[in-house]
Amino acid sequence: MNLFAPDYYVKSFKSINLQRLHENGIQLLLCDIDNTLVAYDEVFPNQDVIDFVEKLKENGIEVALCSNSPSARGEEFSKHLSVSNAYTFACKPFPFCFKKAKKDYGLKASQIAILGDQMYTDILGGNIWGLYTILTAPIAIKDRKITKVFRFFEELLYGYLEKKNILKRGEFDD
Numbered sequence: 227m228n229l230f231a232p233d234y235y236v237k238s239f240k241s242i243n244l245q246r247l248h249e250n251g252i253q254l255l256l257c258d259i260d261n262t263l264v265a266y267d268e269v270f271p272n273q274d275v276i277d278f279v280e281k282l283k284e285n286g287i288e289v290a291l292c293s294n295s296p297s298a299r300g301e302e303f304s305k306h307l308s309v310s311n312a313y314t315f316a317c318k319p320f321p322f323c324f325k326k327a328k329k330d331y332g333l334k335a336s337q338i339a340i341l342g343d344q345m346y347t348d349i350l351g352g353n354i355w356g357l358y359t360i361l362t363a364p365i366a367i368k369d370r371k372i373t374k375v376f377r378f379f380e381e382l383l384y385g386y387l388e389k390k391n392i393l394k395r396g397e398f399d400d
């Protein structure tokens with residue numbers, strides 16, 4: 227298995243098929259914020275994000291935010307959502323927030339999914355630590371400076387994965 231290959235590749239959080247999460251025994255979805263749920267400069271969740279969280283909860287899946295952003299960003303964002311936790315300054319791909327989530331919810335890593343737009347943080351971290359990984363196309367082209375550095379290496383990685391027939395950019399599962 228390639229550590230950068232997601233278990234599930236979607237165009238947007240809106241196209242996630244909950245049936246697929248149920249089939250994989252997922253009970254908690256950890257959501258990255260920037261460029262996964264909203265553009266990085268959007269302070270508040272929009273109605274699509276609010277509806278998405280509600281739909282997951284109605285279907286028996288808990289939702290928590292899991293962002294490398296500073297605490298203030300995550301806390302402000304989470305105030306407007308009925309998520310049960312906001313893990314901020316998470317330092318993905320390191321497992322601090324994954325371990326905390328396992329403990330907080332009493333779950334095994336395999337029962338937790340991580341949804342994010344970056345291979346070097348969200349997907350690599352999730353795969354190393356045994357979570358179910360969901361890669362989404364990033365919402366906006368705009369990025370923080372540090373993210374731009376990661377994007378450069380991500381370009382190379384996409385090229386490699388495409389050559390190996392592991393993942394084709396834009397050929398989403400849903």
Ligand SMILES: [Mg+2]
Pocket residue numbers: 258259260261262342343344
């Ligand atoms: Mg992100």
